[in-house]
Amino acid sequence: LDVSMDTWSYFYTCLVSVWLHRFYIYSAVAFGIGLWVVIQFTTTRTKRKKSHKNPFSPEGTSDKLGNGCAPLQAQEVHVAGVKIFYGSQTGTAKRFAKALAEAVTSLNLPVEVINMGDYDPEDGLAEETSSRNICVFLVATYTEGQPPESAAWFCKWLEEAANDFRVGKSFLQGLRYAVFGLGNSAYVDHYNTVGRRMDRWLWMLSASRIMTRAEGDSNVAQSKHGSIEADFEAWKAKFLTRLQALCRGEKKPCSGKCKKGKCKSSGRQSKESSDHEHGTSEQENTEAEELFETSSEEEAGGTDSVIDVEDLGNIMGHMKKAKVLLLEGVWNVHGVNHSGYHLVYFVCQFLQAKLICLMICALFSGYKLIGSHSGVKLCRWTKSMLRGRGGCYKHTFYGIESHRCMEATPSLACANKCVFCWRHHTNPVGTEWRWKMDQPELILQEALEKHQNMIRQFKGVSGVKAARLEEALAVKHCALSLVGEPIMYPHINRFVRLLHQHGISTFLVTNAQFPEEIRRLEPVTQLYVSVDASTKESLRRIDRPLFKDFWQRFLDSLKALAEKQQRTVYRLTLVKAWNVDELKAYADLISLGKPDFVEVKGVTYCGESSASSLTMANVPWHGEVVSFVQELARLLPDYGIACEHEHSNCLLLAHSKFQVDGEWRTWIDYGRFQELVREHERSGGSRTFTAAEYTARTPPWALFGASERGFDPLDVRFQRKNKARDILGC
Secondary structure: OHHHHHHHHHHHHHHHHHHHOHHHHHHHHHHHHHHHHHHHHHHHHHHHHHHOOOOOOHHHHHOOEOOOOOEOOOOOOOOOEEEEEEEOOOOHHHHHHHHHHHHHHOOOOOEEEEEHHHOOHHHHHHHHHOOOEEEEEEEEOOHHHOOOHHHHHHHHHHHHHHHOOOOOOOOOOOOEEEEEEEEOOOOHHHOOHHHHHHHHHHHHOOOEEOOOOEEEEOOOOOOOOOOHHHHHHHHHHHHHHHHHHHHOOOOOOOOOOEEOOEEOOOHHHHHHHHHHHHOOOHHHHHHHHHHHOOOOOOOOOOOOOOOOHHHOHHHHHHHHHHOOOOOOOOOOOOOEEEOOEEEEOEOOHHHHHHHHHHHHHOOOOOEEEEOOOEEEEOOHHHHHHHOOOOOOHHHHHHOOOHHHEEEEEOOOOEOOOOOOOOOOOOOOEOOOOOOOOOOHHHHHHHHHHHHHHHHHOOOOOOOOOHHHHHHHOOOOEEEEOOOOOHHHOOOHHHHHHHHHHOOOEEEEEEOOOOHHHHHHOOOOOEEEEEOOOOOHHHHHHHHOOOOOOHHHHHHHHHHHHHOOOOEEEEEEEEOOOOOOOOHHHHHHHHHHHOOOEEEEEEOOOOOOEOOEOOOHHHOOOHHHHHHHHHHHHHOOOOEEEEEEEHHHOEEEEEEHHHEEOOEEOOEEOHHHHHHHHHHHHHOOOOOOOOHHHHEEOOOHHHEOOOOOOOOOOOOOOOOOOOHHHOOOOO
């Protein structure tokens, strides 16, 4: 017993001692673990350095080189080749491209020289994201800061892709590139504009620079090296050095503090980033930055930056700080004092800031502003049909010619702030008209001119059909659905009449908040009402309307729609986890408004925005949309599923009165409509007509269940090889 007590006493004493000295024990264990980690790290790094033997050094000459950059026994090829794109007006860029190709060839690397005029960036650039090629762009700036004729389409596509919300911001992630611009500094306002913008657009699409943009100056007096040829040779030497470093697999990632296309890192991170861009010593980097890293108005945030209206969310952070700007003298408008606020276009000073953003956008391509409150833009389906790649869902459902359709609006303002707004709420909002009004004649004239100018830019573009390009100059349809609430425009009836007098059909969309305006609206080809939710609470959450009596206005708008004799449409946008479980309530609303057609479409994800919490998880699959429509059709005995446009994730329910002798007649006889509307106008409105008087037979390929899934067999379906980077929406 004494022995056992002694043992226990000794054991207890040890435990107490361990507890009292636990800090030292912890420290010893931590030191041991730390020492082990250091040894492991040092050993791994030493092995890695030995494995990356320089193939360009004398010791490496015994190894037979595969692509000029790595021994044949190496498992990974860091650079597969170099593609050199040039856009030249006088031949200088082409000559430089050939000279660079010869230098790259000397490194035993495959090289390809490409004229931008012979290359389709929409088809080809996405493939370069995984090709391991290095893309070099040598492009000149021509008259008035424009690209050479051969590079016009390449630059236009790149600009639109960079500024289009439907093209993901990581569209060119993985593409590695360098830009050398050719210009003349004697033209101060446009010096190397094209090279600077191309560099920016590539960066906006998440392509990776391998070195800072360089600029050659044909103005001998200002050229860094005495001539544009010498500028090119200096840059070429640095490019080859950087290329060799990439071939060895050297990677020094940027700190990630890049803004507006230019690295803003500081301290050690900045040095690492600079080394990453140039692949040279610190002294060489300093020299390179002095010689080549010229700032541009775009990167400095100047007024010449290329920003589409979809991307104004970034600007709005700065615009909020400028709420109290005075606009008179800037936009030449008339101010009115009201309740202590100075009204210029809008009562709210925050809306004034938004208007500034929209007015700035008038300078940029893609989205064109007209006067004070209207706009026009070229739809991507217009471009698609010009190239024989298919039309939009309206082509499938109603027979419009997408390449002859103009997308416009006479009112940028809207009374809702929908969660899926494809403008991220950069357009102004309001419940009544409060700004200087432009006349309908001015709006239509400028809309047609700007639309036709955008169409003409496709002349000579690869794949564009000449016959369709000629047809596209004569606008036949107008989709009044670009942005905002067109029916808010006080002269909307005059504007619609002008369109009809020009032989242009009208597809007008309203958000169901202006019932009296719907009642007063004269006949249009097809009148849409957006029905984004079926209950008061879900409508409040999804549309976020400004009117306090929004639900009553919504219901009254549907009742007003039921009174129309021409074609009417409900447009349902399905948002998963928001409004897909309200089938019975939707059926009740359809019974209330009695529309001729019901379009059901999955929501289009417009990218991240502080104005919306939607993500890709809220976008329904096409199969889910089909199931929803089938369930809805079972609740509506007077409707049937008529058409489908799979590419737009959209289906059409049509009233049974449009099914004649077993055939659907959802298409429109546009010539007959123009005859009817002329008779209506000549009679002073006494001669009325109905939707049934201008229908046309729906072709078999457009019907639901057809193997074409709504794609016109006369066109050729374009499938991206990298489907993960496909463009969403319609």
